[in-house]
Amino acid sequence: MQIAILGAGAWGTALAIALAPRHHVCLWARDKAQVTVMNTRRENPLYLADCPFPEALQVTSDFTTAVTSADLLILAAPLAGLRPLLEQLRQLSQLSTSATPAPRRFLWVCKGLEAMTGKLPHQVVTDVLDHAADATATPSWGALTGPSFAFEVAQGLPTALTLATTDITFATDIAHALHGGNLRIYANDDLIGAEVGGAVKNVMAIAAGVSDGLGLGHNARAALLTRGLVEITRFGMALGARRETFTGLTGLGDLILTCTGDLSRNRRVGLLLAEGQNLTAIQHTLGHVAEGVFTAREVAQRAAAMGIDMPITAAVAGLLDGRTTPRETVHQLMARDARTE
Numbered sequence: 001m002q003i004a005i006l007g008a009g010a011w012g013t014a015l016a017i018a019l020a021p022r023h024h025v026c027l028w029a030r031d032k033a034q035v036t037v038m039n040t041r042r043e044n045p046l047y048l049a050d051c052p053f054p055e056a057l058q059v060t061s062d063f064t065t066a067v068t069s070a071d072l073l074i075l076a077a078p079l080a081g082l083r084p085l086l087e088q089l090r091q092l093s094q095l096s097t098s099a100t101p102a103p104r105r106f107l108w109v110c111k112g113l114e115a116m117t118g119k120l121p122h123q124v125v126t127d128v129l130d131h132a133a134d135a136t137a138t139p140s141w142g143a144l145t146g147p148s149f150a151f152e153v154a155q156g157l158p159t160a161l162t163l164a165t166t167d168i169t170f171a172t173d174i175a176h177a178l179h180g181g182n183l184r185i186y187a188n189d190d191l192i193g194a195e196v197g198g199a200v201k202n203v204m205a206i207a208a209g210v211s212d213g214l215g216l217g218h219n220a221r222a223a224l225l226t227r228g229l230v231e232i233t234r235f236g237m238a239l240g241a242r243r244e245t246f247t248g249l250t251g252l253g254d255l256i257l258t259c260t261g262d263l264s265r266n267r268r269v270g271l272l273l274a275e276g277q278n279l280t281a282i283q284h285t286l287g288h289v290a291e292g293v294f295t296a297r298e299v300a301q302r303a304a305a306m307g308i309d310m311p312i313t314a315a316v317a318g319l320l321d322g323r324t325t326p327r328e329t330v331h332q333l334m335a336r337d338a339r340t341e
């Protein structure tokens with residue numbers, strides 16, 4: 001299969017490295033200087049150092065060429081970049097004079113709720129690509145998500161992912177095509193559940209980082225993960241997800257990985273919050289803002305509007321907004337009334 005990976009951050013680069021030995025893969029980055037560096041050094045020192053590119057991997061800054069020659073697109077920007085990237089694709093489809101139209105099969109890999117709109121990635125997709133106007137042109141799309149640190153995937157370590165979409169035939173076909181090497185890909189038709197799991201686990205990872213950073217111990221972390229999963233499930237089911245999705249890879253799986261693995265950027269935000277750093281200082285230290293920072297606020301707002309009890313999420317949102325300190329947050333959570341599990 002000819003695959004174009006759009007976005008050469010850590011995750012897009014890792015997927016390109018993992019898929020290139022079995023597919024024709026073209027990795028696109030919008031920054032020409034970054035492409036020159038990647039082509040010269042055959043690695044991505046800015047986002048994923050010490051992970052050499054397979055010989056067959058192509059790297060380009062030519063968007064049109066990357067897109068029009070692909071059978072499958074993997075949109076590998078963070079959630080904030082999903083809408084602009086889709087707009088770019090839509091323009092290309094509309095403006096293309098090529099005999100080969102832009103491919104309609106695509107996956108996204110971002111995790112979160114969009115800042116300001118509170119939308120899940122598939123809602124952003126349907127916002128931008130108004131496919132309902134032409135039923136015959138319905139694109140096939142889905143989320144590729146699950147417990148996966150980019151560095152480990154690029155190192156060829158075993159990883160299991162989920163390809164979630166409402167069209168199970170498409171999910172199964174593409175999962176089958178991508179499955180192989182040390183990547184296991186499961187198909188799932190609960191797109192909302194998969195996206196909610198991937199989004200809200202980032203909020204819980206910030207909480208776990210705070211807990212560990214304050215030295216609250218293993219008991220506290222186990223409680224946090226367990227009650228965090230309850231919150232994720234509650235929120236997801238209210239949005240239409242299936243309960244069992246939250247015990248799968250995109251729920252419990254990604255929650256465990258991100259809350260306990262020190263490669264997690266969201267967990268690191270929590271660890272730095274526990275040291276007393278504010279968000280500006282954290283962004284300076286890490287060089288970016290982890291997805292959970294935006295998602296915490298959006299989930300807290302949506303949950304409050306829907307009357308869903310999400311105390312850990314609300315606590316993380318308050319902490320990120322500077323309304324409480326890490327120790328006050330712990331005190332507030334522990335002071336809640338006793339209840340049934």
Ligand SMILES: NC(=O)c1ccc[n+]([C@@H]2O[C@H](COP(=O)([O-])OP(=O)(O)OC[C@H]3O[C@@H](n4cnc5c(N)ncnc54)[C@H](O)[C@@H]3O)[C@@H](O)[C@H]2O)c1
Nearest residue numbers: 007008009010011012077078079081084109110111149150
């Ligand atoms: N890093 C991981 O281990 C990992 C694993 C699984 C999923 N994810 C998810 O994948 C998404 C991307 O994460 P990442 O780690 O690659 O981020 P990153 O910060 O390493 O890189 C983001 C890349 O996207 C590019 N980008 C941003 N906006 C863009 C736009 N409009 N058009 C084109 N490119 C754009 C940036 O230039 C950068 O190259 C996130 O939502 C993340 O949650 C990451």
Ligand SMILES: O=P(O)(O)OC[C@H](O)CO
Nearest residue numbers: 146147148263264265266
């Ligand atoms: O580094 P994080 O916290 O963005 O997590 C990366 C992946 O989402 C883990 O599955």
